[in-house]
Amino acid sequence: MKQKKQGHKMSHKIYAFIVILLGLAILLLGAFLLTYVQKIEVEGNEYTDSQEIVDLVEEDPLSLNSLYLLCKYRYMDYEMPGNLRSIKVSLAAPWSVRVTVSEKKILGYVAGADGNVYFDREGTVVRKAPDVMEGVPCIEGLDVSGAELYEPLENGDGKLFDSILAVTEDVKELELAPDRVVCSGEQIQLWFGEVCVLLGDDITTEKIAQIRPILEKLEGQSGTLHLEHFMEKGDAVTFDAGELP
Template structure:
């Protein structure tokens, strides 16, 4: 005999069925505050960079260039040597180039610095090489410029005003960065003379060595000074610095060649 059982089915409610059948919408990912601010700052920087680039390119075109410390070149010549590429119309570019990759091997120029006056105006400050005087090369074509230590700074056909010409000595094969190739006694006498002239602030236009090694100085266009050999050179130049102001406007020869500690006479022979 079969038993009858009551079967109760737990069926889902209609609302629940519809809810499960309804397609689920994808959940939106929330952006963290850090990412939000980072993206905004990044975009702001990019926009400012673009604006700055446009301003630098369009608003910093050089209209005026001035120089300080240059006594050798015509300004236009020096300008062409420094502003020497297609981007050198821009003051920011010229400044950055002078800091990170300056133009090198400009004759007579040790270094230079670019100073902003305005976005369209710059000043180029020149530091020239130290030069005391010059001699002519053996072929007579070049001027050999040297410093206080007798080291050759430049070899050029360009004449630099305000420097003494040293004549009566021959430089056969001058090389930049090396000492003048002359006899040691001549070099010592020359360097001593130029040192004392500088010390006592005497503006000589030329120094001459004769075959016997005697020294002569030309002061201005009218006074010749005979020094004789290099003995007592410091004492002679010191006395010369006292005498020269008294000879202003005169023409003639000042004799110091016989001066020594026992013979202190100094004779000025006026030109007729």
């Protein structure tokens, strides 16, 4: 009799263990199905193709799980593309992932034989494309024949790119619209029609501010406006009529 009772209790324990095991398996399967990534949304990108970011996220074999992606982009190390500053992942739903990116700011572009080469303030190539982005200045005088995506341009040092940055920011702020921005050695030239403005290697807002009122007086003329040595209001500014670099 005791043996029958013990056997009966043992069978109950085995049955309970199997039920618990099956329950856990069902819960795990449910959790897996619930967090199985069915949708990836991308936001914050202006010039990077959304599909490129989706492909980047999906490169990881474990990216099928939304909780894994959430942990990866918060607590783990991952490779950052050269055109992005940050990647943040959040969940719109357990099965829907939202990827928010912060792109590096484009400083300008150079027209190359194989399309336009866009670079940031450090001179790193962040985009190569045939189209022209609105509001991005075209820079002449930089060699981009060997430019590689996410690699620094071979010509130009940090000082040159700082000068380009200062010029593009001041020109935009003062609502000037040069037809051409030319790098000549380590100096910057601004072209307004047939007037070339020489800024020298020391770019200041005060220099850029002199351009508009002077151009209004030079309407219809061609020549070179020398602002290389301008420091403050009252300094002499010369214009060589008919002479262009």
